[in-house]
Amino acid sequence: MACFLVPGTEAIVTTVVTQVVKSREKNLKKKAELEGTHFEEKIGTSFSTKLGWLNKMLWGGSALLAFEHVWHGEVIPVFPFLTAVKEGETLGMLKEMGTAGVGMAILVTAAWIGMVIVSNAIEKRRADVSSAEKEA
């Protein structure tokens, strides 16, 4: 019905968060340059890059699902844009958004959290190896 609206809304929020994080990292980079240290070395893959992975999954998934809804006639090009609302099935639509839609957002976010954990572990191992090499 309109389940894609939930991950779509999450995508808007995470995109805004990414922009905020990106500007903070820019400030940190400037600070690191003044201190004479290397910002990339300090934190590995930036958190804004990692948030970018989530954004791409959420935006891409929502766009492709929106297309599927157009295909099935659940999204229409005229007001109110949703067939369920037009036919008075708003309650059913909201129920579907609360179950399937929220489930989609949770699953994509959980997959992203997994990716971040693995990436952090790899970066930590790499940092440990390079510091051990420096000590030797």
Add this chain to the structure above:
Amino acid sequence: MTLLISVFAAVISTLLWYKNAPSNEMKFGTLSLMYWGASLMWTVDAVFEYAELGAEFFTPAAADMLNDSYLGLCVVALGLIIWMVSLFISDPKGIIKKALAKKK
């Protein structure tokens, strides 16, 4: 079928990303993340459908399967178009910029 086709698209684009890593010139990572996002979302859809239909979920009518396959291929095509547009906008190889500069 739509889920299956999008999963295949996600796996192929992920392998392309892996083959070209660490170079990110072609932005295969973006393409694969897009398909993975859609695949995960359709997985949730499939779980809810399975909960509703039970074993019938695995034996769709031929007409439904054909329609879903057609939809799946259209979804893959749309994903490729989105990826291509984003690739041309970011233009990591500077090809578009060079071509435009030549015309001037």
